[in-house]
Amino acid sequence: MPEPLNREEEKPPSRRMKRYWKVAVLANIKDDDHPKPEGVPPDAFSDFDHIETIDSLRAALETDGHSTVFIQADSDLPYALREEKPDICFNIAEGLGGDAREAQVPALLEMLGIPYTGSRVLANGISLDKTLTKRIWRDRRLPVSPFQEFIVGDEPLRAELNFPLFVKPAREGTGMGVDMNAIVNNEKELRERATYIVNTYQQPALVETFLPGREFTVGILGRADAKLYSRHPEWYEKDGFHRFPVLELDTTRSVSPWVYTNEAKSKEVGADGHLGYFCPAEIEPELEKKLKYLALRAHQLLYTLDVSRTDIRLDDEGNPRLIEINTLPGLTPDYSDLCLQAKAEGIRYEDLVLDILYLGASRWDMLEPREVNDLRKK
Ligand SMILES: Nc1ncnc2c1ncn2[C@@H]1O[C@H](COP(=O)(O)OP(=O)(O)O)[C@@H](O)[C@H]1O
Numbered sequence: 001m002p003e004p005l006n007r008e009e010e011k012p013p014s015r016r017m018k019r020y021w022k023v024a025v026l027a028n029i030k031d032d033d034h035p036k037p038e039g040v041p042p043d044a045f046s047d048f049d050h051i052e053t054i055d056s057l058r059a060a061l062e063t064d065g066h067s068t069v070f071i072q073a074d075s076d077l078p079y080a081l082r083e084e085k086p087d088i089c090f091n092i093a094e095g096l097g098g099d100a101r102e103a104q105v106p107a108l109l110e111m112l113g114i115p116y117t118g119s120r121v122l123a124n125g126i127s128l129d130k131t132l133t134k135r136i137w138r139d140r141r142l143p144v145s146p147f148q149e150f151i152v153g154d155e156p157l158r159a160e161l162n163f164p165l166f167v168k169p170a171r172e173g174t175g176m177g178v179d180m181n182a183i184v185n186n187e188k189e190l191r192e193r194a195t196y197i198v199n200t201y202q203q204p205a206l207v208e209t210f211l212p213g214r215e216f217t218v219g220i221l222g223r224a225d226a227k228l229y230s231r232h233p234e235w236y237e238k239d240g241f242h243r244f245p246v247l248e249l250d251t252t253r254s255v256s257p258w259v260y261t262n263e264a265k266s267k268e269v270g271a272d273g274h275l276g277y278f279c280p281a282e283i284e285p286e287l288e289k290k291l292k293y294l295a296l297r298a299h300q301l302l303y304t305l306d307v308s309r310t311d312i313r314l315d316d317e318g319n320p321r322l323i324e325i326n327t328l329p330g331l332t333p334d335y336s337d338l339c340l341q342a343k344a345e346g347i348r349y350e351d352l353v354l355d356i357l358y359l360g361a362s363r364w365d366m367l368e369p370r371e372v373n374d375l376r377k378k
């Protein structure tokens, strides 16, 4: 009689489950030692990560037995991937140039058939473009402030846009192109600012009604079947999603009162001029429910996967309006909003990072689903 096969060998090779993986962290790293190339805006690359964040991510992934490697997400990435042969990539790469840079790495990984975490190409591409994102939300009746995209800068202003207005680059992050001059009070200031954005950032300027109210950011983690793959099924509600506690920005303490500018975002937490924050925010249960509902709908309508953070501000009547969604939210421990939200409810950084890994891996058939019976016992 032949020897009985062990469980691993019973499966075809593609489904064979490995317990420990080689995880490649893919990111773009800030390089403060080298001058920026000519012709880029002064705040270019602000969304890139510090190497310390990569070290924290790797340490977190290694706590569950995986080995890790860091690969810079530049034009050598395809060769490095071929060399390193990771089982899966933990993607936080912002990408380099073009009109949808956050989608570049997911697109490459899709082409090479390499598993990776988080949102796929479309969600990362569209969410970088705040105008397109708002069009999708508006189409499905989610509240956004009135807006208009300026491609040249001298387009006639539409009647529903009343001053003061807010002008920002349509496709940046980390407060790039946002300083106190983003608030414009008349035609002249609007034209100057819109032209400045178009010329400096080489992309459309998004002009929207200025939202004078409180500012919140809401994190979402999960998927309909998250409980089957998470190490912490108890985090997830019946619909498979976890809503992090709402974080309110205390914009009054910023170097730039009321606005979360690039300058404010570049400061250390607790440093002079950095924003304070409250988490969980002190808000009425009704507003909290609304903010969490909006963040989840915003996430779902863009096909965002597993993790996101959505910025929301109140208008002059106190109604929430969606500003933007971050499909690659920052993951610097004790600094990034999502990490502060997790910490506020006692979720450890390591556990947050590992759940993002396992939710991603499960989409690529790298994990056995938990037994449903097992879940009922929890
Ligand atoms: N319509 C608006 N009204 C008032 N403030 C705004 C508006 N849009 C953006 N802001 C301010 O600018 C900051 C950065 O804008 P946001 O769209 O979130 O870009 P980023 O991708 O740089 O985070 C926000 O956190 C908020 O403080």
Ligand SMILES: [Mg+2]
Pocket: 174, 311, 324
């Ligand atoms: Mg933002």
